Amino acid sequence: MSLDTPAVKPHDRLQAALADDLAAVGELIRARMASEHAPRIPEVTAHLVEAGGKRVRPMLTLAAARICGYDGPYHVHLAATVEFIHTATLLHDDVVDGSEQRRGRPAANLLWDNKSSVLVGDYLFARSFQLMTEAGRLDVLKVLSNASAVIAEGEVLQLTAAQNLATTEDVYLQVVRGKTAALFSAATEVGGMIADAPAEVVKALFTYGDALGVSFQIADDILDFSGDSAKTGKNVGDDFRERKLTLPLIKAIAAGGAQDRDFWVRTIEKGRQEEGDLDHVLSLLEKHDALQQAREDALVWSAKAKKALDTVPNGELTDMLHDLADYVVSRLN
Amino acid sequence: MSLDTPAVKPHDRLQAALADDLAAVGELIRARMASEHAPRIPEVTAHLVEAGGKRVRPMLTLAAARICGYDGPYHVHLAATVEFIHTATLLHDDVVDGSEQRRGRPAANLLWDNKSSVLVGDYLFARSFQLMTEAGRLDVLKVLSNASAVIAEGEVLQLTAAQNLATTEDVYLQVVRGKTAALFSAATEVGGMIADAPAEVVKALFTYGDALGVSFQIADDILDFSGDSAKTGKNVGDDFRERKLTLPLIKAIAAGGAQDRDFWVRTIEKGRQEEGDLDHVLSLLEKHDALQQAREDALVWSAKAKKALDTVPNGELTDMLHDLADYVVSRLN
Numbered sequence: 001m002s003l004d005t006p007a008v009k010p011h012d013r014l015q016a017a018l019a020d021d022l023a024a025v026g027e028l029i030r031a032r033m034a035s036e037h038a039p040r041i042p043e044v045t046a047h048l049v050e051a052g053g054k055r056v057r058p059m060l061t062l063a064a065a066r067i068c069g070y071d072g073p074y075h076v077h078l079a080a081t082v083e084f085i086h087t088a089t090l091l092h093d094d095v096v097d098g099s100e101q102r103r104g105r106p107a108a109n110l111l112w113d114n115k116s117s118v119l120v121g122d123y124l125f126a127r128s129f130q131l132m133t134e135a136g137r138l139d140v141l142k143v144l145s146n147a148s149a150v151i152a153e154g155e156v157l158q159l160t161a162a163q164n165l166a167t168t169e170d171v172y173l174q175v176v177r178g179k180t181a182a183l184f185s186a187a188t189e190v191g192g193m194i195a196d197a198p199a200e201v202v203k204a205l206f207t208y209g210d211a212l213g214v215s216f217q218i219a220d221d222i223l224d225f226s227g228d229s230a231k232t233g234k235n236v237g238d239d240f241r242e243r244k245l246t247l248p249l250i251k252a253i254a255a256g257g258a259q260d261r262d263f264w265v266r267t268i269e270k271g272r273q274e275e276g277d278l279d280h281v282l283s284l285l286e287k288h289d290a291l292q293q294a295r296e297d298a299l300v301w302s303a304k305a306k307k308a309l310d311t312v313p314n315g316e317l318t319d320m321l322h323d324l325a326d327y328v329v330s331r332l333n
Numbered sequence: 334m335s336l337d338t339p340a341v342k343p344h345d346r347l348q349a350a351l352a353d354d355l356a357a358v359g360e361l362i363r364a365r366m367a368s369e370h371a372p373r374i375p376e377v378t379a380h381l382v383e384a385g386g387k388r389v390r391p392m393l394t395l396a397a398a399r400i401c402g403y404d405g406p407y408h409v410h411l412a413a414t415v416e417f418i419h420t421a422t423l424l425h426d427d428v429v430d431g432s433e434q435r436r437g438r439p440a441a442n443l444l445w446d447n448k449s450s451v452l453v454g455d456y457l458f459a460r461s462f463q464l465m466t467e468a469g470r471l472d473v474l475k476v477l478s479n480a481s482a483v484i485a486e487g488e489v490l491q492l493t494a495a496q497n498l499a500t501t502e503d504v505y506l507q508v509v510r511g512k513t514a515a516l517f518s519a520a521t522e523v524g525g526m527i528a529d530a531p532a533e534v535v536k537a538l539f540t541y542g543d544a545l546g547v548s549f550q551i552a553d554d555i556l557d558f559s560g561d562s563a564k565t566g567k568n569v570g571d572d573f574r575e576r577k578l579t580l581p582l583i584k585a586i587a588a589g590g591a592q593d594r595d596f597w598v599r600t601i602e603k604g605r606q607e608e609g610d611l612d613h614v615l616s617l618l619e620k621h622d623a624l625q626q627a628r629e630d631a632l633v634w635s636a637k638a639k640k641a642l643d644t645v646p647n648g649e650l651t652d653m654l655h656d657l658a659d660y661v662v663s664r665l666n
Contacts, residue, residue, distance in 0.1 A: 035486050035489070037486055037487075037490050037507050038486050038487075038489040038490040038493065039493075040489050040490075040492070040493045041486065041489055092451050092452070092455060095447070095448075095451055096447075096448040096451055096452060114428070114429075114447070115428075115429040115492055116489070116492065118425050118428055118429055118451055119425070119429060119485055119488045119489045119492060120485075120489060121455075122425060122454075122458070122481075122484075122485040122488070123482060123485035123486060123489060125455070125458055125481070125485075126478060126481035126482035126484070126485050127482055129462055129474070129478035129481065130475070130478045130479060130482055133471060133474045133475045133478055136471060138466060138469060138471060141462070141466045141474065142463070142466045145459060145462035145463045145466055146463060148455075148458070148459035148462065149456060149459035149460055149463055151455075151459070152452055152453075152455040152456035152458075152459050153368050153370055153371050153374065153456060154370075154371075155452045155455070156368070156371040156373050156374055156449065156452045156453060156456060157370050157371040157373075159373065159448055159449065159452060160371065160372070160373045174370050
């Protein structure tokens with residue numbers, strides 16, 4: 001597999017290689033987000049779906065199925081299922097976070113209301129389960145319903161962990177598994193399952209998706225403090241302002257000990273943030289080498305993802321998945 | 334089947350006849366609402382589950398399975414699934430309605446917050462799908478995922494129909510099918526399916542649940558205007574105050590024509606309600622015979638439910654389902 005980062009991003013290469021499948025997924029999504037009786041549903045959904053998003057998760061399902069030699073129609077259903085679950089999660093997340101923007105547009109909860117976001121999210125969840133039953137595979141249904149439970153559990157855990165200075169790296173990992181990695185790993189796993197790949201290949205695909213998801217989320221959380229806001233589309237320090245205990249903060253808080261304790265209690269626990277606090281946070285992250293250490297964690301997860309691909313059949317798509325794991329952390333350079 | 338209303342309510346007789354099964358359902362619900370990682374989940378769920386509720390829906394599944402001679406273990410899973418879907422729906426409904434009370438206790442959205450209600454509801458939806466996959470029946474999964482979609486669609490439709498004076502009886506029926514009848518009919522249908530009952534029996538069980546659900550909801554909507562608030566636990570006229578267009582209002586608005594139009598525009602469409610308005614609504618309902626006509630509709634649906642039982646095997650439990658259909662509308666006498 002190629003180790004150098006190619007000029008074209010692996011995400012775009014996957015998109016080109018899977019263009020036909022992705023077009024079928026897009027068509028299925030449009031057909032199934034309709035509702036004969038409640039026109040509000042496609043309005044809200046179209047707002048999100050048409051805003052684009054990178055469709056990373058459905059691409060993972062399609063790629064995994066193709067890598068394992070699948071030539072039936074149901075990888076398209078499963079890819080659409082995964083995107084529906086993701087979209088439902090976004091709708092509910094935006095209600096929970098009181099978001100104002102999503103994918104560069106006003107969030108649905110602002111454009112319509114929280115009620116519509118909650119109920120249309122429920123509709124998409126239900127639709128996703130309808131879609132997956134069409135693939136006719138109970139084993140796949142189990143994986144995707146388990147993933148949905150882990151996602152919701154992770155979101156609740158994130159809610160109760162927020163503002164709690166006792167949050168450990170273990171709890172962070174649990175949250176990340178829920179909010180990001182569970183759907184990545186289910187996406188790759190069911191791609192292998194629908195192709196009837198051998199158990200060790202399915203397991204490796206799961207491991208790849210899980211590790212990719214974790215490294216992706218850690219990288220995202222680092223970029224929140226170090227990223228170029230023109231590129232990330234977010235302001236530096238949003239997570240600090242929202243008092244979310246992400247990996248860099250957890251590392252800095254642990255390293256600072258009693259010395260910085262009062263600062264963290266005031267800014268995170270009590271939420272009494274003042275001007276200049278973010279600069280102080282950045283200096284503490286620097287002092288305790290927290291971003292660099294978090295980056296090393298992200299690299300370990302990325303390496304784990306790539307290693308898992310050793311057990312997966314070789315080929316062009318597998319190379320792209322390999323490069324995707326590199327790309328996720330290359331954003332940190 | 335007995336036609337006289339017995340002294341003991343049919344609901345209580347079902348509860349006694351299904352006591353062992355219901356205990357197993359309760360145990361399974363407690364086991365599955367747990368979450369190793371997020372203790373907030375069982376807190377919120379226990380608040381609702383332990384508040385009781387009549388467990389009508391799981392009883393419908395258990396009764397249907399037993400009537401059809403089922404002696405396996407999975408009717409318990411399906412009954413718990415149905416109750417989980419119902420509980421998830423209640424959590425999200427209370428967020429959407431901004432409810433202050435549920436089952437005589439403060440609503441979860443007040444006791445914790447809307448965020449917890451949204452996310453714990455999602456968790457219960459996911460858990461319900463996990464539970465139903467355990468029954469190992471794709472046909473059952475299709476029925477329950479379809480029901481979930483119809484429920485969410487009905488809720489969205491109710492949201493957009495609220496305050497809209499153009500709402501017809503057809504739209505009302507669509508909303509009722511979603512918010513109430515879809516889960517009643519799925520509950521009875523999957524009970525028959527898990528017992529491998531003949532197709533015409535499964536269909537009759539569906540029809541029974543559907544018609545029971547519709548008559549139950551119409552009766553509820555009538556009681557909102559005519560009920561004894563000590564018995565119903567709700568204030569007379571809540572639906573009018575929330576500008577919900579239920580069957581009695583739809584009938585009164587249609588019958589009143591241009592004459593009452595200004596009153597309805599002001600109170601329902603614009604929501605500018607004044608003292609004395611509810612009394613005027615009650616007089617309009619009386620003048621146009623709206624409650625009596627709605628009651629007749631409820632009786633038609635109740636009769637349809639009872640008729641469907643002709644195709645279902647006879648027995649003590651079937652008699653109880655018959656009496657339940659009578660009881661639902663007997664509350665209107």
